Amino acid sequence: MSDIDDIDPIALAGTRAKGKRPYFFKDPDVDRVLSIAMVVAMEHAVTRQRLDALERLIESKGLLSRTEIDQFQPDATVETERGQWMQSYIARVLRIVQQESEALESGAAEPPLAELIEQMREP
Amino acid sequence: MSQQPPPPSWQHVGRHGIFPEGGHDDTARFDFLANMNSYLSTQLGPKVRAAYELRAKPAFEKAQGRAPQTRQEVRKAMLGDPIYQTWSALRRNAMEMRQQAGRALVFRQLGPLMAKAQALNADASGLKLDPSVAIPRHVSAVDIHCMPGGYHTEVVAEDISAGANYDSGIFATTGGMLGRYNDGGGQALAQWLKEKYPEFKPKRILDIGCTVGHNVAPLAQAFPDAEVIAIDVAAPMLRYAHARARSMGVRNLEFRQADAESTGYPDGHFDLISSAMFWHESSAKSMPKTLREVERMLAPGGLTAHLEQPQYHGMDLYEQFVRDWDAYNNNEPFWSVMHEYDLRQMMVDAGFDPERYFEAKVAGVVDRSIFPTASDEGEDYGRAALWTMFGAWK
Numbered sequence: 195m196s197d198i199d200d201i202d203p204i205a206l207a208g209t210r211a212k213g214k215r216p217y218f219f220k221d222p223d224v225d226r227v228l229s230i231a232m233v234v235a236m237e238h239a240v241t242r243q244r245l246d247a248l249e250r251l252i253e254s255k256g257l258l259s260r261t262e263i264d265q266f267q268p269d270a271t272v273e274t275e276r277g278q279w280m281q282s283y284i285a286r287v288l289r290i291v292q293q294e295s296e297a298l299e300s301g302a303a304e305p306p307l308a309e310l311i312e313q314m315r316e317p
Numbered sequence: 318m319s320q321q322p323p324p325p326s327w328q329h330v331g332r333h334g335i336f337p338e339g340g341h342d343d344t345a346r347f348d349f350l351a352n353m354n355s356y357l358s359t360q361l362g363p364k365v366r367a368a369y370e371l372r373a374k375p376a377f378e379k380a381q382g383r384a385p386q387t388r389q390e391v392r393k394a395m396l397g398d399p400i401y402q403t404w405s406a407l408r409r410n411a412m413e414m415r416q417q418a419g420r421a422l423v424f425r426q427l428g429p430l431m432a433k434a435q436a437l438n439a440d441a442s443g444l445k446l447d448p449s450v451a452i453p454r455h456v457s458a459v460d461i462h463c464m465p466g467g468y469h470t471e472v473v474a475e476d477i478s479a480g481a482n483y484d485s486g487i488f489a490t491t492g493g494m495l496g497r498y499n500d501g502g503g504q505a506l507a508q509w510l511k512e513k514y515p516e517f518k519p520k521r522i523l524d525i526g527c528t529v530g531h532n533v534a535p536l537a538q539a540f541p542d543a544e545v546i547a548i549d550v551a552a553p554m555l556r557y558a559h560a561r562a563r564s565m566g567v568r569n570l571e572f573r574q575a576d577a578e579s580t581g582y583p584d585g586h587f588d589l590i591s592s593a594m595f596w597h598e599s600s601a602k603s604m605p606k607t608l609r610e611v612e613r614m615l616a617p618g619g620l621t622a623h624l625e626q627p628q629y630h631g632m633d634l635y636e637q638f639v640r641d642w643d644a645y646n647n648n649e650p651f652w653s654v655m656h657e658y659d660l661r662q663m664m665v666d667a668g669f670d671p672e673r674y675f676e677a678k679v680a681g682v683v684d685r686s687i688f689p690t691a692s693d694e695g696e697d698y699g700r701a702a703l704w705t706m707f708g709a710w711k
Contacts, residue, residue, distance in 0.1 A: 198428050198473045206472060207421035213459030213648040216409060218402040225406050232410045236353075240345040247341060282421065289417055310458060310650040314600045 210293035324492035331497035334564025455600035468551035480557025501681030503532030507539035519588035526595035530558030608667035622708035
């Protein structure tokens with residue numbers, strides 16, 4: 195158990211679930227790439243939603259012009275915050291690579307679920 | 318192409334006093350996932366079936382000289398089908414992405430969230446934890462429905478993260494079909510009781526495998542004079558559940574860490590014993606023992622009622638196969654076995670009178686605040702709000 199002040203929220207968010215992961219394609223490399231692509235798709239959608247919110251708010255309040263957004267230059271604090279966001283983003287996108295390594299490092303030999311289903315059948 | 322209304326945005330999820338606070342991007346992630354699930358179910362799902370009918374089934378018939386006779390044969394016929402593979406890979410990823418989204422939300426605010434829980438749990442007379450309760454193998458063998466750490470793992474002392482993560486994502490996973498507070502199952506049971514047995518006034522109620530207490534809280538509200546007890550083996554769930562119930566003003570509800578196989582309550586102690594989506598996460602060892610314990614604890618004239626996914630008997634083979642997907646691919650190892658059982662016989666073996674056994678089809682109570690023009694369509698093979706209720710009067 196960790197101390198609350200020592201936890202790493204990004205690492206904990208990506209912890210893999212115990213249980214052998216099923217792969218579906220003839221070549222598991224396809225599963226891996228698809229997994230990465232889907233997260234990119236999700237995060238692209240998140241960004242698109244955020245931009246949409248921002249543009250609509252700007253429009254409704256008449257506060258900014260598009261030129262000001264293009265010319266934005268973050269200060270040091272904002273730069274750090276944006277960097278931390280990038281760390282979290284990359285950990286999300288590359289979850290499957292990290293979880294495959296985590297499975298290897300944990301050393302636990304996990305039986306296929308089909309085996310466990312049979313075990314659970316035993317009274 | 319028919320235009321489906323999108324599932325309700327996560328911005329409408331019910332925010333009780335211990336619900337994790339999400340920002341714009343958390344909402345957008347859950348909304349992406351709800352829409353992806355909807356696409357996989359309503360758009361790609363029928364194409365998987367078509368791939369079976371047009372490609373996998375004829376190939377099986379050609380090779381074997383007969384049609385598939387079991388859902389396992391349907392599964393074998395489908396494992397190599399590219400559309401099935403794509404659909405499955407996307408579905409598995411949706412589950413993993415949901416977990417990461419919920420855990421990212423929870424762990425970045427775990428300190429403040431635990432402070433809230435501790436304040437709400439300060440009067441802990443209704444929270445009885447017992448560290449000597451062992452986590453059964455069927456709970457710990459794999460992390461059920463790909464929830465890292467399962468229900469029970471404590472990352473920090475006094476942890477509530479598993480409960481908060483579980484609660485945060487149900488709305489997206491079910492497309493809001495369980496209502497803003499994800500309590501459509503409990504609401505359905507309370508409504509069914511009020512409509513069918515208006516004279517039934519249980520004094521003591523027990524809910525087993527309560528997780529975050531979302532389905533037992535409506536029962537406590539429906540029977541405000543009853544003493545309601547909810548048990549689970551997982552302490553992080555119970556801490557969160559207690560804080561959740563108190564923040565929602567539900568006070569006649571006690572949470573206790575206990576294994577439903579052996580609770581220690583006296584014979585005939587309860588008038589109503591319920592569960593929701595509990596048995597498919599049990600095991601062939603545990604389920605008969607637990608049913609006997611339910612029978613023992615139930616008072617004469619009492620009722621036990623359980624909400625579950627439908628049983629496979631008499632179900633179309635392809636639908637059985639699709640429903641079985643979660644057993645193999647979403648860490649639900651007992652799902653497949655449990656849905657084969659003759660539940661009536663299980664209950665009789667536990668000591669119930671076969672004449673007093675019942676099964677009913679129960680639909681989730683639709684939350685009109687998020688579905689003003691709700692339809693009953695769009696069931697998602699095991700995730701949606703159409704259940705079997707089984708049970709017995711004693």
